[in-house]
Amino acid sequence: MLAVALIIMTVLSAGPLHPIDNLINNAPRPFWEELRLPLILWPDTVASRFVALPVLGVTCVQLAYWYRSWRPIILGAVGPFGMMSLVAAMKLLFSRGHPRTGDPSFFADSGVSFPSGHGANAILIYGLVLFLIIRYRAARPHIVRRLAYCIVGIAVLQSVVSVYLQFHWFTDLLTGMVAGGLALVLTIRLDRLIPQGRTALWWPWYGRSLWRGEDSTGEDADASAQRG
Template sequence: MRALQRAVSLPSLVVAFVVLTLLSLRPLRPLEADLHGFWVRTYPDWVEWILQQVLDRLTGQAVCLPVLVIVAVVLARRYRTWRPILVAAATEVAFLGGVGPLKLLFARPSPELGNAQFFHWHWGLLDGGWRTSYPSGHSAEAILFYGAAAYLIIRYCRPSPRATRWIRAGVGLITVQSVVVAYLLGWHWTTDLPAGVLVGGILLHLVLRADRRLIPSLLRRWDPSSVDLDPGDLEDRQLRSHP
């Protein structure tokens, strides 16, 4: 368990992303060309429809953002605190301020353009990053948005350990399926996908840190009673009082 916690810690994720990026710049590029393909085009049309119109949309903004917002609003109303809504807002800000700039920075054209090299800034700037593929936005959204929703549910509803494991496993399953679906559709080079997962994990860490350190201080200035009603704060106080 400790080894797993270290593996998914913020420093470990940052180091892994840097190493993967350095490898993707040149050493892994020939291998990526061999691994890439629009594999779904060899399957029946109904398979492509399910992958593109159903499974792939699960990790798009049109689905994952409303899911997070619904969770946040329900918890906010139940516990009479703005904190879950601020967490949801911080998640969206983290995605837009993290993944978008990275796509523009690395400016790796999507496979449809047939070029796996980085730093084609004319594509990134002219198209607003839409035709750049590193890191994968959907992979980042999968772990970031669903991870934030799971965090809110676990923090406020305090499910049983078994239910908590199932919730976390669900986030992992959604993340894995986003990687597999994107790979089969051929919309990303191979390393774009784990890079998106790593970036999503990094941003999720930052959102959780903001919830523990920044958001409570903002709420104390705005509505002190809102923080006092937060069950997560009460649990944190109990843990500090009884280590």
């Protein structure tokens, strides 16, 4: 469904939604001089890779350490790589011009506006953090709900800021979120494809020798294999 939605959003962004893009892009921007720099330095960086990837990295390493499994690290590496590959390929293929050019058409002489990498980051990277927390039951249900609300808030904030600053067309952001959602679903499917306990067998510390593959703690290693 998300793959179909991505195709539909791409087709709509190529022409039918141009009036909406132009309407939002040409809307008045009050307090432009006062807000522009603070928005660039703070809210616009929330969904950037420089902020989101360290959050994901810390989560993956901590869960891998707790559960003696490489699975969180594998998912934390494959998910963002797949998402960035998808977004980069679409950017190069469609070559949409920057909103400040005033032309939302595809195949411009220069431009990599479509889709939004920040929009994809907000869904894939923070969504993967939430998925790992849920999978390993690292937080209570009410905390998980609040984290889900935070992800929605980050996505909305990123969209509003990017549109206000004219960094992206409106449809760039929507399509980027769909692309991030698709990459997140594929990453979750990858987790289901990895046999249960397989990544714990490779874990070099806490009960298993890296070179000999022998158990040194018996029941603890078996328990970690079941969790991984």
